[in-house]
Every structure is written in structure tokens, then in C-alpha cells.
Amino acid sequence: MARFIFITGGVVSSLGKGLASAAMGALLQARGYSVRLRKLDPYLNVDPGTMSPFEHGEVFVTDDGAETDLDLGHYERFTGVSARQTDSISSGRIYSNVLEKERRGDYLGKTIQVIPHVTNEIKDFISIGEDEVDFMLCEIGGTVGDIEGLPFFEAIRQFAQDKPRGQCIFMHLTLLPYIKASGELKTKPTQHSVKELRSIGLAPDILVCRGEGAIPQKEREKLALFCNVRPDAVIAAPDLASIYEAPLAYHREGLDQAVLDAFQISPAPRPNLSRWEDVYDRIHRTDGEVKVAIVGKYTQLEDAYKSIAEALTHGGMANRVKVKAEWIDAEIFDREDVAPHLEGFHAILVPGGFGERGTEGKIKAAQFARERKVPYLGICLGMQMAVIEAARNLAGLEKAGSEEFDHEAGKKRFEPVVYHLKEWVQGNQKVKRKASDAKGGTMRLGAYDAVLKGGSKVAEIYGSTAIDERHRHRYEVDIAYKDKLEQSGLAFSGMSPDGRLPEIVEVKDHPWFIGVQFHPELKSKPFAPHPLFADFVKAAVENSRLV
Template sequence: MARYIFITGGVVSSLGKGLAGAALGALLQARGYTVRLRKLDPYLNVDPGTMSPFEHGEVFVTDDGAETDLDLGHYERFTGVAARRTDSISAGRIYSNVLEKERRGDYLGKTIQVIPHVTNEIKDFLRIGEDEVDFMLCEIGGTVGDIEGLPFFEAIRQFAQERPRGACIFMHLTLLPFIKTSGELKTKPTQHSVKELRSIGIAPDILVCRAEMAIPPKEREKLALFCNVRAESVIEALDLPSIYAAPLALHDAGLDGAVLDAFGISPAPRPDLSRWRSVLEAVEKPDGEVRIAIVGKYTQLGDAYKSLAEALTHGGVANRVRVRAELLDSEVFEREDPAPYLEGLHGILVPGGFGERGTEGMIRAAQFARERKVPYLGICLGLQMAVVEAARNLAGVNSAGSQEFDHEAAAARFEHVIYHMSEWVENGETVRRKATDAKGGTMRLGAYDAVLTEGSHAAQAYGTTRISERHRHRYEVDIAYRERLEAAGLVFSGLSPDGALPEIVEVRDHPWFVGVQFHPELKSKPFEPHPLFASFIGAAVEQSRLV
């Protein structure tokens, strides 16, 4: 049966609970243990799938088709453990499950209340797969004191109480603000946060304190005394130049040792941190640098492209170069010539997105990359806009566009090279969708196979002609245009196994121009860079020698 580590946050949000949990998972793996990480989010959305990237950052997609919080991306990148649908839950899903049971009569006429019905549902979720791993790390979203988080805190309190002694510990992440005028790290906010946590029956075993400087002994002793934790369990988490320094830094600060000590595991296995030393050396001591433009719709919020930015870094690790990603708003290219923005850059990446805003700018970016022979990687919408550009400017389909951008109330403006996908095969069964269906969870989601053309850039990058990648889209390139587009120079180098759905396109006679319908960034890891990103950055390195 797994030991449980519950990770909570206090003082302020966005301190990095997900990153701390991911790093801890990596450290436990380095000592030979198996781990799984989970996220419990108190918001009432059923999942992040219908939330704007400006609200919540990117949506991370699992192999089994769940739309989840971006922290699951951190979990996968640091541990290599593929996340599952059962690794992410929200208050919306919990309440939905409870209400469905009530409607079916599962509660036999009882009055439905937060305690015990909602908390029991949360505890049932926590138990899933508890016999599969040595440690289960469960992050509670939000900050202690948030009203919507109370059922989750109560549930983990009950859960720990029901387990054998020593089977669960609590790790609380807080902030120690630095007051410049007095030259002090202040512990009072952390003391109040722990007091709030203790008032609902949870006593932290470990404090992880974000700080701008090392915690002086006096402040460490004060935190231990007033928060009722051991001094060696007060762990400093300093700002780092790279997130991939976190496992080594937290190990040096004693986090994994404090966790094993809290569980009474002694003697603890010695960690093998060679993997992380190699990654950090590649990140901190590159042999060169390339500049990559990300031409997207959500550039005002970096978290909207979190996995993408990390996958580019991983591609840099594979090529021993630093990747400087420059976020460029695609709407700007609808008003201005993209050339002044893109000249001198070594690669252009157009990511996924939804809706018409900014798409003409993406098309112009793809045109620039194709005509100027600049390495190009188009992902999801980035593939579709590259196809539209080629259809208009190479294949003579002057009104080429996407059905996504034509509204039912208006006359059709485009010839639909991109159409709404109403039917596809999933797990051997036909799935049917209408444009008027509810939005949440109704896309083509999760892992699907693709067959690649021998000798293509994609096949060379993967080293195989059969791949599986994660999807998240409603619209698809119309295979009926394949012959015209290939005659004009846009090759369909990857298809679904039945040959019906285009998965990858490439421009013939171009150094590196690849568009993919799936999201390769979701499977990239620092110690296992995704083949497409490694190949794309490799092409950018070659481009840097020409610029």
C-alpha cells in the first residue's frame, strides 16, 4: 500500500507546489522508489478543457484523453511517469459525481452533505491505484484558507486519520518575504498559514519555504518552534536559474531526507542523481544558442505555452544549445509585415489554439518560413494554418480556410480545406460529434497512432514509421485536398492507420518544414527530448550558421 504525501500551499498562490512535488517525486525515484503524482483542484469547472488559456494556462492532455491542469505536465517531465485520467480531479467533477449518484438513488434517500458525501468521494479518488506504487504525492490546488478548498482539506485530514500511523505526511509550501528596509526574512506569514492549517486539523510535517536568500538559523529555529516542526524539516526553496536545478537544490536542502525521516524509513537508500546532473550541465553549459519565434494567440501569458517552452529547452539539451524563445503575437502580423520580426531568427513555431483571432498572422508566419527556408514547426492549429497557406499560395485554392472560422449565421467565406471532424474511430468504436455539441471533453482527445512515410523528416526524427501521439482538436485537414497539395509541394508524410486523417505535413525541397496535428510537446522530457523538437532545434542550429 502506498505512502501518501499531501502537498498544500499557503501565504500566496503560484509558489510552485506542482514543481516542488514533481522534484520530490524525481528525488524519491532516484532512491529507487516508484511514485505517482496527483492534482486536486478546488475550482468548480469539471476540468480545464473549456477554460481560457488566459485564465488557467495550458491544458495538459493525457494518453487516455483527460484534459488536466498544467501541473501534470511538470509531473510527467520530472518523473517520466505517464499521467492518467485518474491523476486529476476538480471540485466540479467531485460534485458532479455526487449529484449523479444522488439522482440514481445510490444514497438511499439520505440527505446529501459535504461531510460525508463530498469528502468520501474525494477519498475514493485518492485510493485509486494505491497498491501500484511506493509513494503517492497529492497536491491540493489553491491556498489554505480558500473557501472552495475546505472540502479537500477536510478529506485529506480524514484520509490520514483513517490510515495506519505513519502512512501519510503533510508538506506545506509557503513564502518567506524579504523586507529590504529591515534586511529580514519574515516568518510571520508562514506562522499564520500553518495556524490556519492546524485550525482545520492538519499539522504539517515539513515546511518548504520559498525565499530570496538562505534562511538564517534564527529564523529557521523560529519557524520550527512556532510551526511545531523539526528544524531539519524546514526546507529552503530558493529562486533558481532553471527549473531543472530543483531536484538537486531541494536534495541539497534536505527535502527527500526529511520526507523519508518523517515516514520513519531508515536507513534510507542512497540517491542516484546522475541523470539530473547531466540535464543541468546541458542546460547551464550549452555550446551555442538559437532563437526561436513562437507566433501564437496567447503570448501575453507564458503559462499558456508551458509544455511548449519546456520541449524547446529539451530540444536544446539534445543539441547542447540554449534555446531563446521569443513570444510574438500573431495578431500583429495581420497588421504589419512579419519580416522585421522574423528575420534573423533560426526557427519559427506556430502552436495550437482555438478561434479565428490571429490566424491570418499565423498564415503569414508560415508563408515567411516556407519562402525564406526557415525551419518551421506547426502544431495543431499551426499545421492547419500552414496547410491553408500552401492551399492559397501554392495550390491555387484562393479562398482556402477553415470551417471553424465560418459562422452558421453568415454566408460561407472559405473553401473548407479544414473541416469540423464529426466522426472518427476511438478504441475500435466510431465516435460521432456535431458542431452544436457541448464543448467540454468532446474533442478528439488522447493518444492515437500514425503511420509515417519512409524517408520523411518526421520518420528520420522518430527513427520509426509508427508512432503514437496525443491529440486535442475538433477540426481536421480534408484528405480530399491531398493530391492538389502534394502536386504543389506540400507532402502528407503522416496519416492515421486507416489513411483517412492527415497527421503530418512537410514542404518538399525545404530544409525543415513540418506541421503536426497532435501535440508532441506533451511527451517531451529533459532526459528524453521529444524527437521532433530535437530535430527542429537541430535544424535551427544549422540555420544559425547561415544567418
């Protein structure tokens, strides 16, 4: 039966609970334990699928088709454990489940209340799969004191009471601000945060304190005294040059040992940190730098493309180079020539997105990459824009476009070489959708198989003709245009197993030009870079020697 670690936050948000949770999972793995990480989010959205990338950052998609918080991407990248639908839950999902049960009469006419019905639903969720792993790490979103988070805090309090003594511990992450004017490190915000936590029945076993540097012994002892934790359970979380330094940094601070001590596990297994030592070496010992332009529409918030940024870093690690990614707003190309903005880059990446805004700029970026022989990777919408560009400028279909854009405008303006997905095979069932269907959870989501053409560039990169990748899209390239586009120089090198849905396109007679309908960035890890990103960066390195 699993031991449970509950990670909470205080003082301010965005301190790095997700990163701390992921790093702790990696350290427990290094000691030979199996782990699973979960995220409990207090917001009332059922999932982040319909939330704006400007509001919430990227949506991370699991193999089984869940749209989840981006922290699950951190969990996967650090532990290599594929997340599931049951690893992400929101207040919206919890209340939806409770109300569905009430409508069915499952509560036998009882008055439905937060305690016990909502808290029981949360506890049931936390318990899923507890017999499968040694440690279950559960991160509670938001900060202690948030009114929307109270049911979750109450639920984990009850959960710890229900379990045998010593099976659950609590880790609290707070801010240790440094006041430059007075030259002081202030512990009072952490003291107040712990006081708030204790007022709702929770006492931290471990304190993780975010700050600019190490915690002096005097302040460490003060925190231990006033927050009622052991001095060696006060863990510093200083700023790092790379997030992938976190496992080694936390190990030096004794986080994994503090966790094992809290569970009274002795003797503790010795850690094998060779994986993270290699990652550290690849980050800090590079043989050069390449510049990659990311032409997107959510560039004001880098978290909107978090997995892409990390996958590029992994690709750089695979080639021992530093990838300098620059974010370019695609709408700029509606007003200005692309050349001055894209010249000097060694590769161009066009990521996914929704809606028409910025798409003409993405099409121009694809055209620039194709004509100038610059390595190009188009992901999801980025592939569709490359297809539209080829249809217009190679196949002579001047009005080529997407049904998505006509749907937004309310009138027909384009010849739609991209149209909404009407049906596809999911497992053993056929899924059907209409363009007017509700937005949430109605896309082609999760892992699907694809068949690659033998001798193609992608088959060479993958080293196989059979792959599976994660999808998140509502529109698809129309197979009716396949022959015309292939005759014009755009090869369809990857298809769904039934041959109906295009998965990958390549431009013939180009050093490296690939568009994929899926999201390869979601499977990339620092110790196992995705082959597409590794080869894309390799192409950028080769191009840098020519520029």
C-alpha cells in the first residue's frame, strides 16, 4: 500500500510546487521506489481544456486523452511515469461527479454537503491506484487560505486521519523573501503560512523554502522552532540555472532523506543519481548554440508552449548544444515582411493553436522555411499551415484555407483543405463529431497509432514505421487533396492505420521540413529526448554551419 505525500503551498502562488513535487518523485525513484504524482486543482473548470493559454498556460494531454494541468508535464518529464486521467482533478470535476450522483439518487435522499459528500469524493479520487506504487505524491493547487481550496485541505486532513499512523506526511512550500534594503531574510511570511495551515488541522512535516540562496543556520533554526519541524526538515529551494538541476539540488539539501525520515524508513536505500548527473553534464557542457524561432500566437506567456520549450532543451541536450529559442508573434507578419524577423535563425518551429488569429503569419513562416531551406517543424496547427502554404504556392489552390476560419467568420471564404474531424476510430469504437459540438473534451485526444512510409525522413528518425503519439485537435487535413499535394512536392509520410487521417507531411528536396498533426513535445524527457526534436535540433546545428 502506498505512502502518501501531500504538497501544499503558501504566501504566494507560482513558487514551484509542481517542480518540487516532480523532483521529489525523481529522487524517490533514484532510491528504487515506484511513484505516481497527482494534481488537485481548486478551480471550477471541469478541466483546463477550454481555458485560455494566456490564463492558464498550456494544456497537457495524457495517453488516455485527459486535458490536464501543465504540472503533469513536469511530473512526466522528471519521472518518466505516464500520467493518466486519474492523476488530475479539479473542483469542477468533483462537484460535477457529486451532482451526477445526486441526480441519480445515489445519496438516497440525503442533504448534499461539502462535508462529507464533496470531501469523500476527493478522498476516493486520491485513493485510486494506491496499491500500484510505493509513494503517491499529491500536489494541492493554489495556496493555503484560498477559499476555493478549503474542501481539498479538509479532505487530505480526513484522509491522513483515516490511514494508519505514519502513512501520510505533509510538505509545505513557502517564500523566504530577502529584503535588500535591510539585508535581512524574513521568516515571518512562512510562519504565518504555517499558522494558517495549522488552523485547518494540518501540520507540515517538511518545509521547502523558496528564496534566492541558501538558508543561514540562524534562520533555519528559527523556522524549525516557530513552525514545529525538525531543523533538517527545513529545505532551501534556491534559484537554479535550469529546472533540471532541481533533483541534485534538493538531494544536496536533504529533501529525499527528510521524506524517508518522516516515514521512519531506515536504513534508507542509497540513491543512484547517475541519470541526473548526466543531465546536468549535458546542460552545462555544450559545444555551441543554435537559434530557433518559435512563431506562435500565445507568445506573451511562455507557459503556453511549456512542453515545446522543454522539448527543444532536450533536443539540445541530445546534441550537446544550447538551444536559444526566441518567441515571435505570428501577427507581426500580417503587417511586416517575414525575412527581417526570421533571417539568422537556424530553424523555425510553428506550434499548435486555435482560431484564425495569426494564421496568415504562420503560413508565411512556413513559406519562408520551405523556400530558404531552413529546417522547419510544424506541430498540429503548424502542420496544417504548412499544408495550406503548399496548397497555395505549390499546388495552385489560391483560396486554400481551413474550415475552422470560415466557421469563425460565419461565411465561406476558403477552399477548405483542412476540415473538422467528422469521425475517427478510438480503440474499437468509431467516434463522430459535428462542427457545432461543445468545445470541452470533444477533440481527438490522447495517444493514437500512426503508420510511417518506409524510406521516409520520419521513418528514418523514429527507426520504425509504427509509432503512437498524443493528439489534441478538432480539425484535420482533407485526404481528398493528398494526390494533388504529393504531385506538387508535399509527401504524406505518416497516416492513421486506416489510411484516412494524415499524421505527418514532409517537403521533398528540403534538408528538414516536417509537419506533424500530433504533439511530440508531450513525450519528450531530459533523459530521453523525443527523436523528432533531437533530429530537428541536429538539423539546426548543421544549418548553423552553413549560415
